[in-house]
Amino acid sequence: MRLRALAKINLGLDILRKREDGYHEVRMIMQTIQMYDVLEMKRVRKPGISLSVNYSYIPNDERNLVYKAAKLLMDEFQVKGGVDIHLEKFIPVAAGMAGGSSDAAAALVGINRIFKLGLSQKELMDRAVNIGADVPYCVMRGTALAEGIGEKLTRITQVPDCFVLIGKPGINVSTKAAYESLQLDKISSHPDIDGMIGDIERGDLLAMTQKMGNVFEPGIIEKYPVIGEIKALMESHGALKAMMSGSGPTVFGIFDDREKMEAAAEVLRESRLAKTVFATEVMKAGGNTNDK
Ligand SMILES: C[C@](O)(CO)[C@H](O)COP(=O)(O)OP(=O)(O)OC[C@H]1O[C@@H](n2ccc(N)nc2=O)[C@H](O)[C@@H]1O
Numbered sequence: 001m002r003l004r005a006l007a008k009i010n011l012g013l014d015i016l017r018k019r020e021d022g023y024h025e026v027r028m029i030m031q032t033i034q035m036y037d038v039l040e041m042k043r044v045r046k047p048g049i050s051l052s053v054n055y056s057y058i059p060n061d062e063r064n065l066v067y068k069a070a071k072l073l074m075d076e077f078q079v080k081g082g083v084d085i086h087l088e089k090f091i092p093v094a095a096g097m098a099g100g101s102s103d104a105a106a107a108l109v110g111i112n113r114i115f116k117l118g119l120s121q122k123e124l125m126d127r128a129v130n131i132g133a134d135v136p137y138c139v140m141r142g143t144a145l146a147e148g149i150g151e152k153l154t155r156i157t158q159v160p161d162c163f164v165l166i167g168k169p170g171i172n173v174s175t176k177a178a179y180e181s182l183q184l185d186k187i188s189s190h191p192d193i194d195g196m197i198g199d200i201e202r203g204d205l206l207a208m209t210q211k212m213g214n215v216f217e218p219g220i221i222e223k224y225p226v227i228g229e230i231k232a233l234m235e236s237h238g239a240l241k242a243m244m245s246g247s248g249p250t251v252f253g254i255f256d257d258r259e260k261m262e263a264a265a266e267v268l269r270e271s272r273l274a275k276t277v278f279a280t281e282v283m284k285a286g287g288n289t290n291d292k
């Protein structure tokens, strides 16, 4: 079985408060994009989970979210037999694009199918939060409002079709460190998440992009100015808006025209500001399948 694990971007990211357990309450607009890892999963007689990954610096044991996800379901349902999984990574790592979370979501879907566990999407999402805050969304995919710690999900109208240019500089940002260094009382401007939802419902891409915001961005850019430089380059080459995704450092630019995006991608590659440059688009309505 071959499954695709798609990356996400945060079109809007607001943080409301810190909870007693250290996690933060968020309000985010999530969007799946056409950039993905591939999981090859095979049922085998030998009990246990055997995982291989195309990069040696990514763990292939309990530390990998794919392993955790497979183990969670296989333990709960006392699955006899085992599974061989090969993970082929294309989504940049520690990038704010939910790469590991999406791999975990695909593993949940795969184990559910391979061992015929009969769990619904909702039942998979309920379990997914035990792996990470972004994992339930990665099971659901599409355009959604995420609240709580990211696990309270409301489907919203599909975002208008648009093109997405990804630029990831050669630095890694830890999500945990980003949340820890956030000073909630110093957030100077909160994105208008409800206004964005209204714009999406009206199909008004331009208005939506004008309201986009991510409260992590100022602090992370202060530390890594290259993120601001990539944003500025995209916006001066036709992006309606460019913003950091999640806790960074990936920047995405929203374009209403493929040629404009391709031209900006070329300039970005030549600038050498980004280590990874990838030109893609949002996941279209009806494209929501894991099958590869
Ligand atoms: C930044 C985002 O990517 C935006 O979509 C997510 O909020 C991060 O989600 P994630 O990577 O799935 O997060 P987890 O793996 O559950 O948590 C990593 C660390 O981030 C912090 N964390 C995460 C989510 C959240 N709502 N509040 C937090 O404070 C916690 O310190 C946690 O130890």
Ligand SMILES: Nc1ncnc2c1ncn2[C@@H]1O[C@H](COP(=O)(O)OP(=O)(O)OP(=O)(O)O)[C@@H](O)[C@H]1O
Binding pocket: 057, 058, 059, 063, 064, 065, 066, 087, 092, 093, 094, 095, 096, 097, 098, 099, 100, 101, 103, 104, 134, 175, 246, 247
């Ligand atoms: N399947 C996986 N793919 C990539 N990294 C993984 C995976 N499982 C565990 N990890 C570890 O998790 C760390 C962060 O990886 P990941 O790419 O998921 O972060 P991220 O892009 O910041 O995700 P998010 O947007 O959810 O915060 C890596 O340093 C890696 O060692």
